[in-house]
Amino acid sequence: xxxxxxxxxTELAAVLRQYNIPHGPIVGSTRKLYEKKIFEYETxxxxxxxxxxxxxxxxxxxxDLDSASxxxxxxxxxxxxxxxxYQSKDYNDDYYEESYLTTRTYGEPESVGMSKSFxxxxxxxxxxxxxxxxxxxxxxxxxxxxKDRERPIYGRDSAYQSxxxxxxxxxxxxxxxxxxxxxxxxxxxxxxxxxxxxxxLTRRAIRPEKQVPVTALGQDRQVPLWGQLLLFLVFAAxxxxxxxxxxxxxxxxxxxxx
Amino acid sequence: MGEKPVGSLAGxxxxxxxxxxxxxxxxAYVVLGQFLGLKKDEDxxxxxxxxTCGANAxxxxxxxxxxxxxxxxxx
Numbered sequence: 001x002x003x004x005x006x007x008x009x010t011e012l013a014a015v016l017r018q019y020n021i022p023h024g025p026i027v028g029s030t031r032k033l034y035e036k037k038i039f040e041y042e043t044x045x046x047x048x049x050x051x052x053x054x055x056x057x058x059x060x061x062x063x064d065l066d067s068a069s070x071x072x073x074x075x076x077x078x079x080x081x082x083x084x085x086y087q088s089k090d091y092n093d094d095y096y097e098e099s100y101l102t103t104r105t106y107g108e109p110e111s112v113g114m115s116k117s118f119x120x121x122x123x124x125x126x127x128x129x130x131x132x133x134x135x136x137x138x139x140x141x142x143x144x145x146x147k148d149r150e151r152p153i154y155g156r157d158s159a160y161q162s163x164x165x166x167x168x169x170x171x172x173x174x175x176x177x178x179x180x181x182x183x184x185x186x187x188x189x190x191x192x193x194x195x196x197x198x199x200x201l202t203r204r205a206i207r208p209e210k211q212v213p214v215t216a217l218g219q220d221r222q223v224p225l226w227g228q229l230l231l232f233l234v235f236a237a238x239x240x241x242x243x244x245x246x247x248x249x250x251x252x253x254x255x256x257x258x
Numbered sequence: 259m260g261e262k263p264v265g266s267l268a269g270x271x272x273x274x275x276x277x278x279x280x281x282x283x284x285x286a287y288v289v290l291g292q293f294l295g296l297k298k299d300e301d302x303x304x305x306x307x308x309x310t311c312g313a314n315a316x317x318x319x320x321x322x323x324x325x326x327x328x329x330x331x332x333x
Contacts, residue, residue, distance in 0.1 A: 022297070024302070030306070
């Protein structure tokens with residue numbers, strides 16, 4: 001990093017322009033920042049140059065950065081194992097932002113909350129767990145999205161709250177969800193209009209809490225679950241009472257003693 | 259903005275304010291100057307703030323938002 005200290009301000013500016021790094025005037029207070037930016041850029045470039053590095057997808061992302069173009073094919077989401085088919089191309093802009101976990105030098109997403117929730121999502125569940133969550137999505141699709149967010153019964157509170165920070169806007173996950181698991185047309189309504197791919201992805205992130213939403217699903221009913229159990233017990237007690245009262249007693253069945 | 263101290267910016271509390279003052283950014287307008295010098299770019303400014311005083315994501319976001327809104331209103 002000290003190599004850049006010998007460059008004059010104008011030379012430094014030229015290097016920044018060459019690398020396409022957005023910058024302002026190089027003043028005393030900003031010089032160190034730009035030197036650091038150039039240093040990070042060069043380090044990333046150096047990581048790119050050995051093409052057989054283990055993280056090839058990482059280098060793909062970097063190459064996309066370098067060319068300043070977003071190619072949707074390069075960006076697998078961290079959920080490669082799911083083998084979902086992302087057939088529409090317009091998600092690339094959103095996922096470009098969302099996959100910025102590894103490379104944070106440029107184009108950091110609007111809110112850091114997004115990257116946070118994605119950090120949760122990097123460990124991928126298997127298709128089965130995703131299936132559960134998709135089913136949850138179907139159940140919740142009928143609700144207003146706002147209500148969804150507020151419902152305390154869903155164990156995914158934290159995931160939903162992080163969604164509230166950002167609203168990415170593409171409809172792609174809708175189609176991708178439909179393609180993968182529910183090849184019926186009604187699945188387009190699975191993720192409601194403002195359910196976004198990232199909210200879908202954050203739902204996947206809550207794998208450990210998956211049990212809670214499944215059991216908490218009962219809150220969809222009019223009567224709460226504990227109320228239903230209580231009613232069931234009351235009914236069972238009533239039936240037992242009737243049963244035992246019907247049974248003939250050991251004593252004399254006749255009213256009158258002979 | 260006048261001569262308000264740097265701690266009057268959103269996201270800048272006591273600790274961060276002291277660190278900024280040590281670096282010479284003792285008034286809010288000096289940080290504003292830095293913000294403008296970085297061309298009001300969010301990434302640059304937030305990174306600069308993080309490097310200079312160790313602001314976390316929320317603090318830098320708040321400070322950036324505060325300065326941006328001020329500029330939108332008065333500049």
